[in-house]
Amino acid sequence: MKAIVQRVYGSSAMLAVADVERPVAGAGQVLVRVRAASVNARDWHLMRGDPKIARWMDRSLFRRTGPANPVQGGDFAGTVEAVGEGVTDVAVGEEVFGEAVSGAFAEYLAVPRDLLDRKPRNLSFAEAAAVPLAANTALTLLRSVDAGQRVLIIGASGGVGTFAVQIAHARGAEVTAVCSTRNVEAARSLGAEHVFDYTRDTVTGRYDTVVDLAGARSLRELLGLVEPTGTLVLSGGGNYDGGSVFGPIGLFARGQLARPFVKPTIRVPLAQQSAAALTELRALIESGDVRPVIDRAYPLAETAAAIDYMESHHARAKIVITVAE
Structure with a gap:
């Protein structure tokens, strides 16, 4: 499958489109065919390895010279391709959205069941991908x-x-x-x-x-x-x-x-993503109280340009990555 890969810290020149092995849904996981992803500030922090203290504070994301996972991206929306052992409440073909630890800048993503939920009915895949990290952070800050x-x-x-x-x-x-x-x-x-x-x-x-x-x-x-x-x-x-x-x-x-x-x-609250938080956000969106605002959309192959745009300080609202039609 196609994915955006980065092995060492640096500018967007470190990002490359590459063929990587398609993940498999393990126990408690869902394999998602990614239709859209979105860019967050976290992505440029991981790309740059900045601030440097983070390289020693969060070893789940950062290593000394490069990201812990070479395929980045957290927010995603797509369709269920397969489910792993123990997953009984999500079916193949369902439309879902959520936030993974990493791996969303790719055609397929294996993610724990408790990090996704059914996509809001009134959103496109691109709009749904713009929601998870940013909206859950806002929800946490305003509790x-x-x-x-x-x-x-x-x-x-x-x-x-x-x-x-x-x-x-x-x-x-x-x-x-x-x-x-x-x-x-x-x-x-x-x-x-x-x-x-x-x-x-x-x-x-x-x-x-x-x-x-x-x-x-x-x-x-x-x-x-x-x-x-x-x-x-x-x-x-x-x-x-x-x-x-x-x-x-x-x-x-x-x-x-x-x-x-x-x-x-x-x-200084720290948002914790979960299916419960996504369900709460889905209710706010489907009621019409909240809607994602998208600044620009880029194809997967131009993920580097999307992150550059965020780094330029000119971005507003959300930037999305379209992965598949």
Whole structure:
């Protein structure tokens, strides 16, 4: 089968289309014929091996000189080709979506049953592939948000941000978004009642929950935007700029160290993908409360260009990879 392969860290020049052995569904696994995948910030982090500290922190994804799995990609949507021993609730031919640890930038993918769910009925394969990691991250970050709360989302036009605006709005929160000029109207259309254009506006006010997805502001500045009884949520952030040792992990660590000494609660939640989370997202999508927003689509052979586009800092919302018709 065709797959995008990378064996050593570096630029997108390290990515190559190659013929690799088609995986087999083991016990508890499902073999998926991938119809679409999507690109996340995690993919350029893995491609670059950046930040360098990650090479020693997460050995399931990173090795010292290259990715743990030469075939990258997490988000996918496709059809069930075969099921392994013990899988009885998914049938061959069903349309599914989910997030694998790796291996989605390929024609076939073997994935544990508990990391996929049935595809939302009202989405195409490309749209469904845009959902899992970004939408589940947004859902995790906003677990404590209730109706009537004032929520500030910094980085509202990115993959996670577009889902976060919609989920916070669906929960009945008053949403304020921070994005660039070209994304202001898009943020409003997704449910933001107020929008700061960071290229010309100073972000002001106090909020019950501040979600920082950009990683461009100091911890002191972020805390100044949170009510004393509120919550600061740190996630994502950072762009490739020649390489880093700590990247956004530095801000997360400072936030954790400051927790005992500041009034607002500081959270650095880590999303855990599961079939249950995908089922919850499917319900939100099929009800019309949430929809994926796609910036661009690329064929599998142009996955390197898709990751380059994400690295260029110009990408907004989601970038998808079409694998098969």
